[in-house]
């Protein structure tokens with residue numbers, strides 16, 4: 001005879017404001033098989049859990065239903081509590097009366113009735129639950145870090161220093177990410193390269209880190225502790241073991257007029273190149289799209305000049321397979337470019353540039369060697385207008401959020417400009433200045449009050465060219481919305497920070513969720529900011545949302561700590577909510593007829609063939625068998641099975657049937 | 672497709688030539704444009720400043736009248752009328768209660784089947800327009816859209832609000848070369864035409880001066896209000912600028928008519944304040 005306990009939570013007022021919890025408790029008490037039914041303000045709190053534990057012991061409960069929030073939120077909490085009181089944790093179920101009821105309906109009798117219905121179905125289900133034992137799986141103590149910007153670098157170093165092996169995969173020929181492009185960094189104005197390059201070198205030299213640059217993730221299988229990653233090492237067109245990085249090839253390459261990605265299109269590079277002199281690894285790649293040999297079949301000058309004969313024109317891409325236990329995603333962000341803005345000329349004016357281009361103009365290693373010269377004619381700009389929130393905070397443009405970093409880097413840019421052009425006139429158009437952070441407000445104040453930067457509160461409606469000047473039309477909303485026009489020599493747009501191109505595709509490969517803007521989604525916005533919803537995959541840096549360097553580094557160390565914690569366990573425990581194939585006593589052995597439709601349906605290749613043999617070793621039957629290590633419990637095979645021989649433990653046909661029946665027969669049973 | 676025509680007040684008065692040229696062009700293209708029966712004022716700028724219900728009721732009555740005689744779309748050449756009809760349609764379809772209340776007020780039920788078209792949309796739908804061109808309009812032109820054709824972007828859902836292209840594409844089909852400029856949707860001064868001519872002189876002056884400095888030989892417009900400010904207020908503009916500005920302001924329908932070889936008189940070109948020195952027989956000649 002079932003003895004089920006029902007525990008109804010108010011969730012503060014989240015549930016009790018719309019659902020009459022007392023009525024639910026009373027109705028639940030009348031459901032056959034329910035031996036105990038109570039409500040409480042915060043069931044997940046310590047006293048709340050104690051209520052559950054005491055009832056299990058005192059009333060000898062055989063099953064528990066907690067009517068509260070989503071199982072995603074607190075199922076582990078209550079299952080743990082049940083286990084502590086001696087009840088198998090898989091005999092505890094959550095009835096979600098918050099997300100599925102109180103949050104989506106208005107207060108009223110119908111809402112309360114729906115809550116009772118949800119409880120009723122779960123009571124029916126839990127009566128059919130079986131005690132299950134968790135599955136133990138081993139952990140591969142190697143981490144895969146995807147993306148080698150400052151966040152990926154920091155995570156890799158932290159994990160490696162904790163004594164674990166790291167495989168770092170970077171898409172570009174060098175690690176470093178956006179930080180390597182920056183001139184000086186707010187709020188201290190220290191040189192970006194000077195603080196970054198030592199870390200890059202450390203990565204290259206660390207005995208625990210294997211770096212695959214110019215490489216991308218091809219596919220990923222498996223699960224927490226046991227991932228299998230296939231990495232595509234794109235052909236560099238040279239033998240890395242022979243190349244000494246002498247750079248002769250880059251000097252001699254005749255194809256030299258390719259816009260440099262590193263210089264944000266403001267400088268040029270040859271077809272065989274390293275992105276910048278401090279690149280890690282310091283080995284060039286041949287850009288096959290532009291290389292004269294690949295395009296016309298003639299040239300091979302680099303091959304002739306190379307002192308170590310390292311050039312390999314016929315090198316293919318290589319696929320490397322690695323086993324890893326955890327993954328850190330650190331693929332960073334991108335910015336909108338100036339061609340996104342019709343009102344600012346659609347990228348037609350060479351002197352309307354974006355923030356990264358300004359960084360390159362201001363950088364000592366940039367195309368102008370740090371001299372402030374505008375792209376069109378190399379003139380030193382006498383007036384520069386900086387436009388903040390270009391695209392950000394603008395639902396009409398589809399980018400509703402604040403890009404967070406641009407208020408700060410715009411103040412930095414205006415200051416750097418003043419440092420380089422003493423008589424120069426910098427203007428900043430802004431909506432409001434967001435400078436929350438240690439020493440940030442002080443930094444902006446310094447720009448406004450000590451460095452002579454003119455801050456104009458208002459939007460710019462249009463930028464257009466007239467007589468060699470860029471006319472910036474805007475309004476000064478602090479001076480009675482007075483329209484103003486500034487004739488500028490250079491306009492810098494603080495364009496919106498957006499997700500990396502390809503972020504969506506990568507997320508789908510990894511089965512990681514992402515938001516409407518293709519930033520990767522954290523498991524909980526407040527309490528689990530570095531985890532994804534996929535166990536074993538963590539987030540670091542601006543791939544989750546726009547972030548500055550301090551924040552990216554902090555999160556990167558957080559992700560590394562999570563990985564280290566995971567690797568500190570010898571074995572992982574997994575929920576046994578996986579598929580099982582029917583097994584019976586002889587002479588039937590199994591209702592499976594061995595059609596193996598399930599095998600082709602399973603997305604995780606978890607179905608194997610098992611031969612059932614008699615005592616004499618003779619083959620009786622070949623049936624399906626589920627590999628518990630690979631099965632993710634998705635249930636696809638269940639839908640395919642023609643003889644209903646596969647069940648998901650914890651969601652069996654019998655359990656789901658009981659739930660449906662409970663709904664159909666409502667009223668009759670507990671009248 | 673049955674297309675109706677809503678002239679509004681300006682097409683019968685200050686912008687007669689817009690109406691004349693439209694009907695001439697439509698006739699030459701083999702299209703009839705019956706007027707919406709018993710049409711009334713759209714409310715213009717006055718109604719929505721005074722009474723929100725009135726601002727919706729007046730256009731709703733027009734739309735209902737068109738719908739009742741089976742017009743699937745109404746062509747509204749005046750950009751201001753277009754805006755009022757388009758916004759009303761949007762608001763009534765968004766809010767069923769409001770639709771019922773307004774329908775009650777005007778004692779006519781608008782169910783939302785009749786679409787509202789501006790002149791550029793209507794012309795863009797003419798298949799193979801370039802085939803009708805007999806005398807290519809070989810001029811540098813400044814396509815001026817004004818504010819109301821493209822805004823509010825979320826409601827009119829027509830072209831790019833900051834840098835529209837439809838008129839430029841149309842003029843290209845007629846053989847013209849549209850200039851690339853930044854004043855396409857800048858304010859001409861609009862209703863201040865009466866109360867603050869000084870403001871109109873300034874705003875419209877900026878528009879004309881920029882067009883001229885970029886080599887435009889004619890302004891092309893699709894709004895009676897814009898035409899009024901750029902053409903009729905030219906003396907005020909010139910006085911403020913302290914110089915003569917002789918660039919003519921031509922409705923898109925007039926430009927099309929010229930390119931199709933229709934006589935200038937039928938297109939009402941003689942009605943402009945700023946002389947359009949174009950002989951009907953020789954639209955392509957460089958004698959503006």
Ligand SMILES: Cc1cc2nc3c(=O)[nH]c(=O)nc-3n(C[C@H](O)[C@H](O)[C@H](O)COP(=O)(O)OP(=O)(O)OC[C@H]3O[C@@H](n4cnc5c(N)ncnc54)[C@H](O)[C@@H]3O)c2cc1C
Pocket residue numbers: 146147148149150151152169170171172174175176177178179182184185186187215216217330331332333334335355356359405409412500502506540541542543547548549550552
């Ligand atoms: C104009 C500008 C100025 C700035 N100035 C400052 C400043 O002064 N101070 C400050 O604190 N912050 C500044 N920032 C912010 C700073 O750039 C970021 O905080 C930082 O770069 C984030 O680091 P990240 O590693 O998360 O991302 P990124 O720097 O974007 O690095 C991501 C890396 O991942 C790689 N990658 C991407 N996709 C893949 C893939 N599919 N597979 C493999 N690898 C991939 C990329 O190639 C890149 O190397 C500025 C930003 C801008 C745009």
Ligand code: SF4
Pocket residue numbers: 388389390392393401402403404405406407408431432433434494
């Ligand atoms: S950080 Fe500043 S400039 Fe950037 S989007 Fe936010 S408010 Fe606008």
